[in-house]
Amino acid sequence: MKQTMPAPSQAAEQELAPTPLQPIPPGPVPQAPPPRERRMIGITIDGQPVSVPEGSTILEAARKIGIDTPTLCFLESLTPVNVCRVCVVEMEGSRTLVPACSRKVEPKMAIKTDSERVRLSRKMVLEFLASSVDVSTAPQFAGYMERYDAKPERFGRNADTVEQPIKIDNDLYVRDYSKCILCYKCVEACGVDAQNTFAIAVSGRGFSASIATEFQVPLPDSACVYCGNCIGVCPTGALMFKSEYDMRHAGTWDESRQQQTTTICPYCGVGCNLTVHEQDGEIVKVTSPLDHSVTHGNLCIKGRFGWQFVQIEPAEKQE
Amino acid sequence: MDLHLTGDRPTPEEKAAVDFELGGAPESVWQGGAPDVEADTRSANGGNQKAESQRHLLLPVLHAIQNRIGWISPGAMNYTALRLDVPPAEVYGVASFYGMFSLQPRPAVVAHVCDDIACMTRGSEELCDRLDTRLGPENLPCAGGRAMWMRSNCLGLCERAPAVLVVKAGQKPQQRVLAPATTDRVQSMINDAANDVMPAAPDVLNPQLSVPQEGSPKLVLLRRVGKNNAPELDGYQRLGGYEALHKAFDLGPEGVLREMNASKLLGRGGAAFPAAKKWEALHMQRDLLKANPGRKHYLICNADESEPGTFKDRIVMEGDPFAVLEGMTIAALATGAERGYIYLRGEYPLAGQRLAAAIEAARWEGFLGQNILGSGLRFDIELRRGAGAYICGEETALFNSIEGHRGEPRNKPPFPTQAGLFRQPTVVNNVETLINVPLIINQGGAAYARIGTDSSTGPRLFCLCGHVDRPGIYEAPMGTTLRQLLTMAGGVAGTGRLQAILLGGAAGTFVSPKEIDVPLTFEGTRAIGATLGSGVVMLLDDSIDLKRILLRIAAFFRHETCGQCVPCRVGVVRQQEALLRLVDNRPMGSKADELVMLKEMAQAMRDASICGLGQTAASALESALQRWNVFA
Numbered sequence: 001m002k003q004t005m006p007a008p009s010q011a012a013e014q015e016l017a018p019t020p021l022q023p024i025p026p027g028p029v030p031q032a033p034p035p036r037e038r039r040m041i042g043i044t045i046d047g048q049p050v051s052v053p054e055g056s057t058i059l060e061a062a063r064k065i066g067i068d069t070p071t072l073c074f075l076e077s078l079t080p081v082n083v084c085r086v087c088v089v090e091m092e093g094s095r096t097l098v099p100a101c102s103r104k105v106e107p108k109m110a111i112k113t114d115s116e117r118v119r120l121s122r123k124m125v126l127e128f129l130a131s132s133v134d135v136s137t138a139p140q141f142a143g144y145m146e147r148y149d150a151k152p153e154r155f156g157r158n159a160d161t162v163e164q165p166i167k168i169d170n171d172l173y174v175r176d177y178s179k180c181i182l183c184y185k186c187v188e189a190c191g192v193d194a195q196n197t198f199a200i201a202v203s204g205r206g207f208s209a210s211i212a213t214e215f216q217v218p219l220p221d222s223a224c225v226y227c228g229n230c231i232g233v234c235p236t237g238a239l240m241f242k243s244e245y246d247m248r249h250a251g252t253w254d255e256s257r258q259q260q261t262t263t264i265c266p267y268c269g270v271g272c273n274l275t276v277h278e279q280d281g282e283i284v285k286v287t288s289p290l291d292h293s294v295t296h297g298n299l300c301i302k303g304r305f306g307w308q309f310v311q312i313e314p315a316e317k318q319e
Numbered sequence: 320m321d322l323h324l325t326g327d328r329p330t331p332e333e334k335a336a337v338d339f340e341l342g343g344a345p346e347s348v349w350q351g352g353a354p355d356v357e358a359d360t361r362s363a364n365g366g367n368q369k370a371e372s373q374r375h376l377l378l379p380v381l382h383a384i385q386n387r388i389g390w391i392s393p394g395a396m397n398y399t400a401l402r403l404d405v406p407p408a409e410v411y412g413v414a415s416f417y418g419m420f421s422l423q424p425r426p427a428v429v430a431h432v433c434d435d436i437a438c439m440t441r442g443s444e445e446l447c448d449r450l451d452t453r454l455g456p457e458n459l460p461c462a463g464g465r466a467m468w469m470r471s472n473c474l475g476l477c478e479r480a481p482a483v484l485v486v487k488a489g490q491k492p493q494q495r496v497l498a499p500a501t502t503d504r505v506q507s508m509i510n511d512a513a514n515d516v517m518p519a520a521p522d523v524l525n526p527q528l529s530v531p532q533e534g535s536p537k538l539v540l541l542r543r544v545g546k547n548n549a550p551e552l553d554g555y556q557r558l559g560g561y562e563a564l565h566k567a568f569d570l571g572p573e574g575v576l577r578e579m580n581a582s583k584l585l586g587r588g589g590a591a592f593p594a595a596k597k598w599e600a601l602h603m604q605r606d607l608l609k610a611n612p613g614r615k616h617y618l619i620c621n622a623d624e625s626e627p628g629t630f631k632d633r634i635v636m637e638g639d640p641f642a643v644l645e646g647m648t649i650a651a652l653a654t655g656a657e658r659g660y661i662y663l664r665g666e667y668p669l670a671g672q673r674l675a676a677a678i679e680a681a682r683w684e685g686f687l688g689q690n691i692l693g694s695g696l697r698f699d700i701e702l703r704r705g706a707g708a709y710i711c712g713e714e715t716a717l718f719n720s721i722e723g724h725r726g727e728p729r730n731k732p733p734f735p736t737q738a739g740l741f742r743q744p745t746v747v748n749n750v751e752t753l754i755n756v757p758l759i760i761n762q763g764g765a766a767y768a769r770i771g772t773d774s775s776t777g778p779r780l781f782c783l784c785g786h787v788d789r790p791g792i793y794e795a796p797m798g799t800t801l802r803q804l805l806t807m808a809g810g811v812a813g814t815g816r817l818q819a820i821l822l823g824g825a826a827g828t829f830v831s832p833k834e835i836d837v838p839l840t841f842e843g844t845r846a847i848g849a850t851l852g853s854g855v856v857m858l859l860d861d862s863i864d865l866k867r868i869l870l871r872i873a874a875f876f877r878h879e880t881c882g883q884c885v886p887c888r889v890g891v892v893r894q895q896e897a898l899l900r901l902v903d904n905r906p907m908g909s910k911a912d913e914l915v916m917l918k919e920m921a922q923a924m925r926d927a928s929i930c931g932l933g934q935t936a937a938s939a940l941e942s943a944l945q946r947w948n949v950f951a
Contacts, residue, residue, distance in 0.1 A: 082730050083884045085927040096934060097926045102730060117926055121886070124923035128889035154916065156900075156907050160892050182882065198406030199323075202725060202882075203415045205708070207892050209882035214325065214400075214407035215393040215422075223323035223406065 043109040058089060058100040058111055067113055070122060070144045072129075072235055073183035074101040077296040078193045081184045086125045086144070089113045097121055119148060126150035131159045132207075134179045137237030137248075160207065169218035172226050172305050174245040177210050179238035186211060186230035186239060194298045199223040200230070228304035232287060232297050241285040254279065262289060265303040270294065272303050283307050322400050324407055327393035333384055337398055340383035341376065351401035373403045375741075377723035381414050382665075382704060389429075389488030390421040405723070416725045416881075418472075418707030419665050427488040428466035428512040430505060431666070432457075435627045436821070436871050437477035437784040437857055440813070441499070446481050449502040454509065465513035468505070472709070472875055473627035473825075474498075474666055477784035477857075478529050478634075478791045484666055487512045494668035496522045522669045524637040529630075531791040531808065539758055540751070540778050541794045544638030550673050552680040555641040561686065563757035567649045568694045570760070572602060575653040579756070581764025583776045588621055588712075588749030589823070589852045590931070591841050594756075597746045600736035601654035604744050608655050617745040618656035619721075620647055620753055622663045622670070623705045623712040626824035627875060628855035631780040632750035634792045636663070636670035639754070640677035644700065646753030648691065649760060651698040654746050659700040662717050665707050674702055709879035713930045714739075714747040716881065727883045728930035751780050751854075771797030775840035785821070785857040786813035798843070802835045804856060813860030819943075821859065823852020825872045826935035828942035849942065865949055866902045869940055873898050876936040887933025890924040894937060901950045910950055917944075 038053035045062050052061045057080070062069050073084040082099035089100045092110035097117060112118060126145050130152035135141040144150070167175040182202070190200050199222045203212040213222035231239040240248075247253040258279045265272045272295045275287045286304055290297040329337070334351075338344050345352035380403065384395045391414050400407040414420050432450065434443045447457070450468055454461040457469045476482035479498035485508050487493045495517065497504050511517050526533040526545030533545040548554025555561065567575050579595035586592045601616050608614050620643060624632040636643060647659050663671055678700050681687040687699050703721055705711050711720045715729035718740045739745025755777055759767045768776045775797040781804060784790045788809030795804055801820065811817045817832045828849040830837065837843050844851050859868065873895040882888045897913050897920075900906050906913045921937035928934050943949055 082929070085884050085886055085929075088927045096928075099730065104732075117922070120919060121923045121927040124890070124919060125885050125927065128885050128893065132889050132892070154907075155893055155896070159896060181885070182888070198408055201406070201408040201412035203408075203412045204882070205416050205418075206877065206880045206882040207888055209888070212408070212411065214396065214411040215327070217325055221325050222408065223321070 041105045041107055043105050043107070043111060045111045046113055052105055054105075056105050058091075058098070058103050058105060058109070059087060061105055062089075062100060062111075062113060069100050069113060070140070070147070071101055072140065072181060073185060075185055075233055075290070077290055077298075078185055078188045078233065081188070084125065084129075084181065084183055086122055088118060088121050088125075090115045090118050123148040123150050127152045127155070129181050131155045132161045133181050133236070134161075134163070134176075135181075135236060137179060137240070138181075138235060140235065162207070162210065164210070167218070168242075168245075170220050170226070171242055172301075173228060173231055173242055174240050175211075175219070176238050176240065179236045180211060181236055181238075182209060182211070183235060185233040185235065189229040189233045189298070190224075194229050194296075195225070195227050197223055197225050197227070199225070226301040226305060227299060228301070229298045231304075232299070244285050247279075247284060253284075258284065265299070267302045267306065272299055274299070274303055276307070282311060322404070322406060324397045324400065325393065327397050329392075329394040329398035330388075333388060333392065333395040334398055336383045336387035337380055337395070337402055340380050341402060345402060349401075350404070351398055374405055374723035375721060376403060377405060377410065377413055378417075378703070378706060378720060381410075381417075381420060382706060385420050385706075386488055386492035387490065389427040390423060390425050392422075392424075403723075409724075413723065413725055416708060417665075417705075418878075420706055426460050426462075426465050426467045426513075428462070428509060429486050430466070430468040430509055431471035431474065431484045431486065432468055432500075432505070433472070433474040433476070433480070433482045433484075434470045434871075435473035435875065436825070436868055437473065437628050438481040439868070439871060440785045440857075440859065440863060441480035443481040446483075446500060446502060446505070450505060453502065453506055462509055462513040466509045468509065472878060473625065473629075475624055475630045475633050475664065477628050477630050477782065480784065480790075483508075484668075485509065485512055485517075487517060493517055494666075496668065524634065524669065526638075529634050529791050530638070531789045532793060538794050540635075540754055540780060541638075541792065543642065544634060544792075546638075549639050550637075550641070550677065552641060552677070552684055552686070555639075559761075560641050560757075561645055563760040564645055564648055564686070564692070567652055567760050568692070568696070572653045572655075575649060575760065576602060578759055578764035579653070582755075582759040582767040583764075583774070584752065584755055584759060584767070585775065585841060586749055587751035587755070587779070587854070589626070589826070589850075591851070594748060594752055597736055597748070598650060598653045601656070601744050601746055605655050608744075615658065615741070615743045616654055616656040617740040617743055618647060618650050618654060618659040619714075619717065619740060619745060619747045620659065620661040620700075620750060621712060621714065621717060621747050622661050622667075622674075622750050623717060624664050624667075624750070624853070625705075625709040625712050625879075626826060626853045626855065627872075628784055628821065628824045628857045629782050629853040630784075631782050631792050631854055633664075633667050633670050635750055635754055635780070636667070637673055640670075640673040641681070642754040642757060643674070643750055644677055644681050644686070646748075646756035647700060648686065648696075648698055649756050650746065650748065650753065652696055656746065657697045657699070659698060660721060660740070661700060661702050662711070662721065663702060663704050665705040671702065671704060678702060708881075709875075710881045710930075710932055713932060716930070717747065718745070725881070727881045728932075730929055772838070772840050772842070774842050779839065779851075779854060781839070781854045781856050783808045783856050783858075786811055786817075786860040786863075787856075787858045788812045795839070797840050798838045800836050800838050801830070801856070804839065805835070805858070811858055811860060814862050816861045817858060818861040818863060819859045819865060819947075821857040821868075821939065822855065823850045824855040824857075825875050825939060826931070827852040827855060828938055829946060830942075831946045848945070850938075865943060865947065866898075869943060869949065870895070870898055870902060872939050876932070880932060880936070884927075884929045884933065886924045886927040887929070887936060890920050890928075890933065891936050894920055894924075894940070898940070914944065914950070 040051045042051045080102035082102040087100040088097035090112040127150045163178045262275045273292045277285045288297045348354040396410045400410045474482045476498040482498035483500040485495045530545045543549035584594045710716045711726040713728045716726040720726040735745045781793045876891040
């Protein structure tokens with residue numbers, strides 16, 4: 001080994017990372033090199049100066065100074081696709097509005113987040129969505145619509161919608177694409193952003209585009225592994241636990257009676273965090289906190305769905 | 320990758336089509352071959368790198384299946400997934416994106432009958448009505464179940480409207496243009512094709528129908544178009560072709576850029592971006608290119624001409640294909656690109672044949688390849704066909720399409736010159752832009768810049784169509800007025816009384832006859848709130864109901880929006896609905912309410928859409944509402 005490799009200098013040898021062939025040297029534990037100093041970029045948002053590290057987005061800069069920007073297709077754990085356009089802001093010198101969720105800051109940018117143009121575009125986006133999609137189970141929508149005075153009913157009762165029959169083809173979760181705003185999050189979670197299973201993709205084109213398995217086959221015939229990470233990122237309830245769906249259907253779903261407890265998954269050694277949602281003494285669904293440093297909200301089929309055993313009472317205790 | 324395929328298997332014919340396109344049978348069971356325990360258990364043939372390196376073949380493979388079978392079955396998609404190592408859900412997502420692909424069984428012969436705005440002025444509705452009577456309703460089998468007809472968006476044959484494209488799938492797939500089409504000709508072509516006696520004679524470019532100025536000594540861009548031998552390499556060279564390339568080698572990359580800069584050439588695809596700026600952006604990255612073996616520069620000729628009313632690029636490619644190649648080769652010299660793509664609209668059969676033959680001939684004679692004319696320049700061109708998606712003319716959607724993804728535009732920045740095709744620095748130029756390049760090199764940038772006006776230099780191609788006496792492609796220096804252009808084309812046809820002119824196609828603007836003295840320059844049209852766009856000049860006489868034209872444009876955008884971003888995906892639908900209510904005279908609230916709502920939608924689409932499609936989807940409507948009281 002020593003003979004074939006050019007002899008490294010003493011100093012270089014010190015810096016070599018430990019490998020199976022390069023044991024950890026005795027003495028103090030080597031330190032990871034300090035993170036590259038990121039240049040701070042100064043911009044102004046609504047007249048307020050703010051400085052954020054290079055590579056940050058306008059959204060991050062706005063959040064830093066407490067400006068609340070609506071988002072639908074954005075999620076911290078996924079690559080921004082900037083398709084919903086509800087986060088658009090006005091940038092000085094730009095012909096069009098720009099998406100705050102993905103546009104990186106550049107020195108001296110001047111941003112307006114609440115101008116007439118911004119408010120109109122956000123309002124229209126919300127009206128477009130709420131008039132074509134069933135947003136009744138989308139938690140963020142009501143607040144956004146009130147904030148931007150969105151009136152989707154003004155497009156009339158005959159306005160075309162994306163309504164299609166609900167898909168209940170397995171025991172674990174339900175797909176109701178009448179509630180889908182096509183935010184691409186589930187596709188990203190199923191693909192390279194988390195699961196790498198690629199069971200679903202956007203299919204079709206234009207207003208009739210929708211999320212689908214290959215040839216629209218039922219989920220059990222597709223590549224789906226039931227990790228449920230798509231449910232975890234869905235912002236509208238289009239993807240829903242079967243347990244939640246059944247309770248909503250029966251009229252027994254009541255979030256005010258639910259308690260959330262974060263614990264550690266009992267199955268393997270990874271140690272994913274589970275947030276167990278419980279109502280009336282029964283587990284009704286399991287989520288995972290997005291900010292978990294290892295899993296970023298992702299789980300596998302066992303952690304996500306394998307909790308029924310907790311609720312199965314043994315027929316009788318064996319003495 | 321575990322693709323987890325459904326049980327649908329390909330038929331032997333589907334398999335043959337895919338294998339032929341990919342140059343042979345699969346090597347391993349992992350790609351759908353026969354199991355060979357020895358080989359397959361000892362080597363891994365797949366891997367992510369290989370998968371990524373093959374994905375760009377997805378669109379050509381889907382074309383091969385569609386062309387051979389007439390539709391794309393789940394079994395064929397499964398086999399495609401296996402061969403290319405692409406998840407079947409993504410194969411389905413891509414296949415279902417394109418209009419030319421059918422994922423349902425359908426007859427082998429399909430007649431696409433254009434009912435778009437230019438053809439509307441030349442009797443396409445009547446044609447459709449008669450086809451309906453004679454052959455039965457659209458989208459249903461006719462001719463003994465072996466054919467069908469369907470309405471289509473603009474086919475880019477507007478100078479010969481009404482236009483029909485007959486496509487026949489099979490061992491020898493055929494695409495045949497009928498323009499101008501008559502009911503009898505369509506019917507007999509459908510019957511012949513269904514009975515396998517489709518005439519073998521290829522379509523030809525007829526200068527009398529398409530190039531009214533042919534033979535005029537004043538022509539520069541079109542000087543070879545329509546000449547019989549121009550599409551052949553010998554003929555092209557005898558007509559002055561490839562002189563500019565020799566000159567460019569003498570000038571070197573910097574010299575070429577100097578001339579390009581001096582020419583002040585603005586892109587002719589519609590966005591009018593300075594061509595030299597794009598080239599320079601790549602030239603400036605040449606040190607990075609040299610230092611990193613993995614880094615590549617790409618050059619793309621955008622020939623996905625789909626703007627309703629536009630046909631100039633088609634005629635240029637049919638009549639003077641080598642000019643496109645020469646322009647690209649000079650661009651390659653300046654930009655350091657070793658690989659070029661021509662992304663050709665899928666509905667252009669003759670242009671495709673001519674370009675493919677030209678590329679082949681240029682390779683043979685050393686005008687493309689590893690060492691072009693001994694200069695050391697390495698450059699080759701691949702022809703890619705679109706599959707019926709207007710959006711793929713948007714440059715970043717075009718990248719995704721070539722890469723084998725859905726043709727959805729990307730957000731900018733990064734710009735193509737930073738991260739374009741395969742995330743590498745890329746220049747995209749329109750066909751017409753590229754054929755200006757040899758002119759600029761031949762006469763010098765400064766001399767070129769003296770043509771036209773100060774800020775709109777050079778000659779320009781115009782697509783005269785609709786109610787015009789002599790429709791066709793016209794060349795005129797920038798700054799020619801609309802009136803002069805109309806005079807050149809023989810004036811208004813139809814009733815002879817001009818109602819409106821559509822400049823720039825469906826994404827363009829209407830102008831009124833009062834504005835007929837506008838100089839056709841970028842700045843001149845901008846001054847009256849219009850656009851030159853792709854060079855469409857569509858005349859509408861006073862027999863035309865403008866409301867119907869507006870409705871057709873709205874339907875076009877609804878059909879062509881990719882569906883990615885909300886303002887465009889839903890906006891084009893709401894716009895069409897509001898228009899329909901206004902046309903039917905049953906507005907919600909008052910007409911004024913509807914107009915306010917349309918205006919708000921237009922603003923949101925313009926401000927918040929990702930790409931130019933959504934940003935201009937309301938511009939024709941808005942320009943009409945500004946000029947006329949359309950819904951009085």
